[in-house]
Each structure stands twice: as structure tokens, then as C-alpha cells.
Amino acid sequence: xxxxxxxxxxxxxxxxxxxxxxxxxxxxxxxxxxxxxxxxxxxxxxxxxxxxxxxxxxxxxxxxxxxxxxxxxxxxxxxxxxxxxxxxxxxxxxxxxxxxxxxxxxxxxxxxxxxxxxxxxxxxxxxxxxxxxxxxxxxxxxxxxxxxxxxxxxxxxxxxx
Numbered sequence: 001x002x003x004x005x006x007x008x009x010x011x012x013x014x015x016x017x018x019x020x021x022x023x024x025x026x027x028x029x030x031x032x033x034x035x036x037x038x039x040x041x042x043x044x045x046x047x048x049x050x051x052x053x054x055x056x057x058x059x060x061x062x063x064x065x066x067x068x069x070x071x072x073x074x075x076x077x078x079x080x081x082x083x084x085x086x087x088x089x090x091x092x093x094x095x096x097x098x099x100x101x102x103x104x105x106x107x108x109x110x111x112x113x114x115x116x117x118x119x120x121x122x123x124x125x126x127x128x129x130x131x132x133x134x135x136x137x138x139x140x141x142x143x144x145x146x147x148x149x150x151x152x153x154x155x156x157x158x159x160x161x
Contacts, residue, residue: 010047017053038081059087099145109154112137
């Protein structure tokens with residue numbers, strides 16, 4: 001990670017600006033993975049990035065404070081790249097804020113459990129891997145906005161009865 005991030009002065013400066021006050025590993029992953037991917041697609045150098053270090057930092061902050069999930073953040077980055085808008089503005093405008101209200105998530109969990117007694121029986125007979133199927137159903141129902149950790153916890157609690 002470090003070798004790539006310091007191999008080019010512009011990359012090093014960009015990374016340092018984003019990393020200030022943030023988890024260095026998370027920043028490295030976003031700069032090297034997602035941002036470099038977008039730049040490569042657009043055939044741009046980091047110096048020409050339509051997403052500034054400050055904007056990428058803002059996106060990472062929204063993940064860190066659980067306003068959005070990592071999956072939604074990837075979609076937001078694409079929009080930022082095309083529009084130049086800040087992450088917070090995109091999240092607000094498109095209603096992408098992660099659902100962390102346990103009552104709302106619990107309602108979806110209850111619906112999925114009630115609609116799939118066969119899958120509940122599979123889980124209760126020891127097939128723990130089916131939990132992923134349940135999580136997928138709830139994430140689909142909430143358009144990816146439910147907090148995955150909360151979904152997992154609520155499912156485990158309810159399925160164990």
C-alpha cells in the first residue's frame with residue numbers, strides 16, 4: 001500500500017490530505033481501490049481528479065459515522081466523479097442515508113421471517129449459512145440502506161427464537 005501511495009508526489013499529497021484525522025488503512029483502500037479505479041476508467045491522473053481530497057475525506061467520514069454503508073459509498077463516489085458534488089449533498093438529495101432505526105429494520109426482518117418458514121426451519125436445523133440469504137433479502141427490501149450489522153444481530157436474535 002505505502003509503496004504505491006508514495007511513488008508519485010501528487011498521489012502522496014492527495015493521500016496525506018485525505019488521511020489527516022482518518023484511519024490510514026481505510027483511506028489507502030479508498031484511494032488505491034475505488035478512486036484509482038474511477039480515474040483509470042476516465043483515463044485521468046490524480047492531479048486531474050474531479051473528486052478532491054476533501055470530498056473523498058467527506059465520503060469516508062459518512063462511512064465511518066455509519067451515515068451510509070460501504071456499498072452505497074461506492075455508488076456515491078461514482079456520482080461524485082461525474083457531478084463534482086460533495087458526498088453529503090448526494091446522500092441527502094438521493095435519500096441514501098443508512099437505516100439505523102432498529103424498529104424499521106425489525107419490521108423488515110419480521111416480514112422476511114414470516115414469509116419464509118421453510119428457510120427459518122433450515123436455519124433452526126443448523127444450516128447457519130442460510131443467514132446470508134436472509135440478510136440479502138432484507139438488504140434488497142431496504143435497497144441496501146439497512147445497517148448490515150443491525151440486520152445480522154436482529155436476525156440472529158429472532159431466528160434463534
